[in-house]
Amino acid sequence: MSNKVMDKIGEVFAAARNVLVLTHISPDGDAFGSMTAVGSVMRALGKNVTLVVEDGMNDEFAYLPLADKVKKRLPYDGDYDLLIAVDCGDEERMGEPYLEVQDRPIIVNIDHHITNTGFGRFNLVPSSTSSACEVLYTLFDHLNYEISQDVAISLLTGIVTDTLCFRTSSVKPETLSIASALIKAGADLPSIVSRALVVKPFASLKIWREGLNKMKLEAGVAWTTLSFKDLDKPSFDGGSNAGLASMFSNVKEAACGAVLREKEDGRVVVSLRSRPPFSVAEVAVELGGGGHAQASGCALDLPLEEAEFEVVRRLKASVAAQKAALLKK
Incomplete structure (x- = not known):
């Protein structure tokens, strides 16, 4: 410095x-x-x-x-x-x-x-x-x-x-x-x-349950979506989806994980995590966000379904490119 x-x-x-x-x-x-x-x-x-x-x-x-x-x-x-x-x-x-x-x-x-x-x-x-x-x-x-x-x-x-x-x-x-x-x-x-x-509020586990019930795994990408409607309940107050993306990135068959959470104003906040040697920073930057190799994020002014399509499409392409590059080493 x-x-x-x-x-x-x-x-x-x-x-x-x-x-x-x-x-x-x-x-x-x-x-x-x-x-x-x-x-x-x-x-x-x-x-x-x-x-x-x-x-x-x-x-x-x-x-x-x-x-x-x-x-x-x-x-x-x-x-x-x-x-x-x-x-x-x-x-x-x-x-x-x-x-x-x-x-x-x-x-x-x-x-x-x-x-x-x-x-x-x-x-x-x-x-x-x-x-x-x-x-x-x-x-x-x-x-x-x-x-x-x-x-x-x-x-x-x-x-x-x-x-x-x-x-x-x-x-x-x-x-x-x-x-x-x-x-x-x-x-x-x-x-x-x-x-x-380690310690999590029970409300956070309820939010995780919502995400886990809708999780998907394709082409090395594990992800889920959380709509504002799904989480707009008193029982979720004080809860967080923090840690859920990291859990997905630790899935054996996955290279990275993503959680897309819809806010009250319609924006979609995206949390991206990966396991070395894979990086999610490049995808975050493409989507107007940032971060570092194993932990990045962005916010999208898109409907939740469109945001999901765009994020997952880019992550799949990125994982495929990174796997190909690793094979050449």
């Missing part, structure tokens, strides 16, 4: 007064972890900070510091001189909250996705890093910010979830060193693994 860029970001942080922190739609542990970590650091620096994500806080990550401060919409009286985008590959992925920002402030873009478009005035996007939370630790350490217990809990959550508990190819010796430092700072690794990766 560039020391010059980190120094400049530190200057921008120091000068800011009112800070808005945004992340991507359908947020995961790295999104929530990086958002709340930045929120805690900004508060420690004496800033007014607002945390917003279109979907609101997921119940599975309600243990995170500042989880109760995460909003779904921008306050009407918001006046920001700095926007920090975390774990987000492009502006569109920030959804409605980004569109609601009236006077665009300085944007600092902190991410790790290889597909990041570099949309900020200042961009810290080392694509070889395991997670946005690992990037943030390096930044905070470089700027000599205190890593409090709250910050450590948030950052370790992001690293643990994005690496599937240190099981992805993005895990390097530095990743483990950072995790060790966060544990020393007070983050409880067994508790975080249990809460973020």
Whole structure:
């Protein structure tokens, strides 16, 4: 990571007064972890900070510091001189909250996705890093910010979830060193693994059941669809389809998995996962989204059936091409 860029970001942080922190739609542990970590650091620096994500806080990550401060919409009286985008590959992925920002402030873009478009005035996007939370630790350490217990809990959550508990190819010796430092700072690794990766609300299992009942497997692609009508029931409140795409990608006969979830406004949010050596990042980019090799996503303004056809068609073609390339090696 560039020391010059980190120094400049530190200057921008120091000068800011009112800070808005945004992340991507359908947020995961790295999104929530990086958002709340930045929120805690900004508060420690004496800033007014607002945390917003279109979907609101997921119940599975309600243990995170500042989880109760995460909003779904921008306050009407918001006046920001700095926007920090975390774990987000492009502006569109920030959804409605980004569109609601009236006077665009300085944007600092902190991410790790290889597909990041570099949309900020200042961009810290080392694509070889395991997670946005690992990037943030390096930044905070470089700027000599205190890593409090709250910050450590948030950052370790992001690293643990994005690496599937240190099981992805993005895990390097530095990743483990950072995790060790966060544990020393007070983050409880067994508790975080249990809460973020193992324990699920019963409502989430009900959502998974809906998806599993409609799952399909063709040409190395396992997928399902979840319509808004299917999930618009009180018994699904607080639930999430997080983890379902990863389950599909672990099917022996599959190279990748996909979950297409229809939102209330008709958009379809697509979660893509793959098992090495296969990648889903290219398909996500083709569809206007982004991510990294084994975990990507996008949002489509298409009816659910059309979105399903388009996503599955592209995934099948991608898997076939990647299999052919592997055979030539």
